[in-house]
Amino acid sequence: MSALMDLIYKGSNAVAGLTENAVNEAIAKYGEDKKVAMPDTAYFLPTIYAATGVKVTKLGDLPACVNVQKSLITNKEDLGEALNAGLATAVGAEILEALKYVDNADPYAEDSGIGFVPDPVIRSLGVPLVTGDIPGVAVVLGKADNAEDVVKVVKDYQSKGILTLMVGDCIEQCAEGGVKLGLDFRVVPLGHDVTAVIHAVTVAVRAGLIFGNLTPGDLPGLLKYTKERVPAFVNTFGPIDEVVVSAGAGAIALGFPVVVDIDLGENQVPGALESVTDHDNTVKKSLELRNIKIKVTELPIPVAFASAFEGEIIRKGDMQVEFSSHKAPTCELVETVSADEIEDHKITVVGKDVDELEPGKTYALATYIKVAGAKMQPDFEPVIERKIHAWYNYMEGVMHTGQRNQIRIRISKEAYEKGLRLKDFGEVIYVMLMDEFDMVVDKCEVEIITDTEKVQELLEKKAMPAYERRDERLENLTDESVDEFYTCTLCQSFAPSHCCVVTPERLGLCGAVSWLDAKATYQLNPTGPSQPISKEGCEDEVKGVYPDVNKKVEEATQGALTRVTLYSIMEDPMTSCGCFECICGIEPFSNGVIIANREYAGMTPLGMTFGELASMTGGGVQTPGFMGHGRHFISSKKFMSAEGGFERIVWMPKELKDDVAERLNKAAKEKYGIDNFTDMIADETIATDEETLMAFLQEKNHPVLGLDPIM
C-alpha cells in the first residue's frame, strides 16, 4: 500500500475510534433520547442527511451513523476506496462537532472561530456566488511555518473576492498579520480543532440541498453536485498528520482539490492532491486546479479594491473625514448627455480634497457622473447609480451607505495615510463603469464635488428633479405598462432548473434584480441570463398566465418546467432557487399566509422556522403553497393576486413588517380601502402559535376572515 493510502486509512480509523467512543460516552451521560442538532439548520447533521437520508435528531440515532462511517473504511489498496475512507472521516468529524452542541448552545463562545455556519448565511451567499462576485471558496487549514506565508495567501484570496474558510492556528496567524476577519470580509474563521473543517464541508453539502434539489441519500448525486457546482478547494499549511490527510481525502472525494505546502513527492495525485512549496504560487495553482478565472480590473488607486471589503465598518475614531447627508448636502447622480458635451475619462474634484479637509469632521459631497452612448437609455441611469454603493465600498478603508441624496461616506485614517484621495473615487467610478457598462456607455466624465454650495446647487437643480422623474416612472411602471418581461437564469449555476421571471411588479426573488436591472442586463449581454419575454396572448391576467412565459421558462430550464403563473402561490407557482429574501407559506387555520424573512431566526405560527420553511421549497422545484420572493414584492398589487392578494397576509416578523409598512399600507389603502393594514398583521411579539394568532386576527377583524378558502 502506498504511503499516502496508509496515512488516509490510519487517519480514518483513528477518527472512527474517536467518534465511537465519544458517541458511547455521550449516550452513557445523557441517554439515547437526548436531542442532538446543529444550530439554525433544517438539514439535521447535513453531511449524514445528504449522503444517507438519515435525519439525526437524538443521540440514539448516532450509533447507526458510526456503523456507516466504519463501513466506508475498507482498508483496501484502491484510491476510490481510500477516498471513501476520507468521507468516513467527514462523517466522524460531523458527529464529533455535533456532540459539542449537546448541552451547549454556543460551544464556540471561547473559540475565535464561529463553528457551524447557519442556513441563512448560505442562502445569503447564493447571489454573490452566481454573479461571480465570490468566484470561489478556499478552505485554509493548519499552521504555517512562517505566518507571513498564510497571511499573504489569504490577503490575495481576499483581494480576489474568494471566500476563505479557516481552520486551525492559521486563524490567529492571519489576525495578527492584519487580515480583516469575518463574513463581511469574506474570511471566516471556523474553529481550531481539525474536525471544524466539517463546517466548510456542510456549506457545500447544503448548497446542494438548498439550491440543487438533491434528494437526501443520493450520495452519487451529492458528489457530482459538489464537484461540478461548488468552486471550492483546500490549502493546508504546515505539517500534516494522518487525520488531516484523511480529511483531505474526503475533500477530494467531494471534488475539491487539495494543495499542501510540504513536498509529497510521488504521493501527489495530479489535479487532486498537489504540493506547492513556494507560497508565491499557492493561489495561482489552487485557482488553476479548480478552473477559477478571476477577472482582474486594474485600478490606479493606493488601496486594495475588492468585493471582500464591501461590509467594512469604519468607526468614528478611525475615520479621517466623513461626508454625510445628516450634516451637509450630498447626492449621487448619473446623467445621460450627448457625446459632444463631455470629455471621456475627465475626472475633476470641485472643492477641497481630503488632505485639505479638517480631520474628523463632516462635509458635503456629490458624485456627479455624466455618460454618453448610442445605446444609453435614461432607464439605465438608476441601475448605474446604484452601483456606486458597491464600487465605493470595494475600496479598502471606505465605507458607503445609502443612495441618492441620503448617503454617508467615511474614509479611514489608514486609507488616507496610504494616499487615498477623492480623485481616486473618480477613477474607480470611471474604470468600473466602463468595464461593466461598456455596451451602453461610450464616454464618461466624473465630478466629485465637496464645495457645499455647488453640491447644494447640483442637488436642487439636477439631482432632485431627476429622482422625482424616476420615481414617477417607477410609480407608473406596472406589468401592464411594459411590452416585455425578462427571465433571469443567473442562479442556474447552483439551481439548474430554476428560472426567475422578472416583471416591473415582481422583482427577482433574491431582491437584487428589478425589471430595470434585467432590462439593462439584456442590453449589456443579449445572449446572457436575462432574455425578453413577450406578453402577447395573455391567458389570465389575474393569475398571470402568459404563453411566452411558459415557453421561455421551458427553454431556460431545459424542459424541467413547462408552466408558471406569475401571481399564484397555489397553481404552478414560480420556482425558487434558494436565495430568496422571504418565504411565504399558507397558514391553514386563518385561511391566510405568513411570511418569514431570512434574517428572522425565531418561530413562526406554522411551527417552523424560516430555515425549516425554506427547506420545503428551493432547488428550482414548484411547491404549491410555498413561495420564495423578494421583500419588495410584499406590497406589490400582484402579490398572490390569484388568491386574493396581500389581504391574505396574517403574520410577519416585526422587523419585516416595519420595513414594508409604508409601502404596504399605501397599497392596501389603494387596493382595498383599508387604513393601516399592517396593524392587523401579527408578528412574533403578538403570536407564534395558531390559537393566539387567530384570536388576534378576530380582535382586529382582519379581512382574511371574510375571504373564500384558499385551498
Ligand code: SF4
Ligand atoms: S433574479 Fe432570480 S435567478 Fe436572478 S439572481 Fe435573483 S434569484 Fe437568481
